Amino acid sequence: xxxxxxxxxxxxxxxxxxxxxxxxxxxxxxxxxxxxxxxxxxxxxxxxxxxxxxxxxxxxxxxxxxxxxxxxxxxxxxxxxxxxxxxxxxxxxxxxxxxxxxxxxxxxxxxxxxxxxxxxxxxxxxxxxxxxxxxxxxxxxxxxxxxxx
Numbered sequence: 001x002x003x004x005x006x007x008x009x010x011x012x013x014x015x016x017x018x019x020x021x022x023x024x025x026x027x028x029x030x031x032x033x034x035x036x037x038x039x040x041x042x043x044x045x046x047x048x049x050x051x052x053x054x055x056x057x058x059x060x061x062x063x064x065x066x067x068x069x070x071x072x073x074x075x076x077x078x079x080x081x082x083x084x085x086x087x088x089x090x091x092x093x094x095x096x097x098x099x100x101x102x103x104x105x106x107x108x109x110x111x112x113x114x115x116x117x118x119x120x121x122x123x124x125x126x127x128x129x130x131x132x133x134x135x136x137x138x139x140x141x142x143x144x145x146x147x148x149x
Contacts, residue, residue, distance in 0.1 A: 039148050041075075043144055043146060045071045046070035049068040051065055058130070059130065060127060060130050061126060063127075066122065066123055066124075072109070073116045076112075077109050077149050078109050079107075079146070080106065080107050080144060082142060083105070084123070084140055084141065085140045088139070089139075092134050094125045096123055097123065097124050097125070099122050
C-alpha cells in the first residue's frame with residue numbers, strides 16, 4: 001500500500017511537470033500603460049539676409065527687399081509670430097515692413113496635426129527724402145516666436 005501511494009505521488013508530480021499540461025490560473029490582473037507627449041516645436045534654417053535695392057540705390061523712394069526661408073517642425077498646433085524693428089544706422093532709421101509667407105506677421109498651424117514645412121520671411125524698406133537718412137550700413141534684428149495656442 002505504501003508503494004502504491006509513492007507511485008501515485010510520482011505520477012501526479014510527473015503530470016504537473018510535463019509539457020502541454022497546465023493548471024488553471026488562480027488570479028489575473030491588468031493595467032493600462034499610458035504616456036503624455038508634450039507640445040514641442042523647432043525652427044531651423046533661418047539665416048541673416050540682405051535687402052537689395054529693387055530700383056536705384058540711395059535715391060528718394062528707393063525700395064529695398066530681401067527674404068529667407070526657415071523650417072518649422074511641430075508635433076501639434078502652434079502659433080508663429082514675427083517681430084522686428086526698423087533698420088537703423090545709429091540715430092537714422094528706415095521704416096521696414098516684415099511678412100511671413102507673404103501674408104502678415106502671424107500664422108497658426110493646422111489644429112490637431114503635426115507640421116513640418118518650409119516658410120518664407122521677407123522684409124522691405126523704402127527710403128524717404130535723400131537727406132532723411134545718411135548713407136551706410138543699416139540693420140535690425142527679427143525674432144520668430146513659436147508658442148502654444
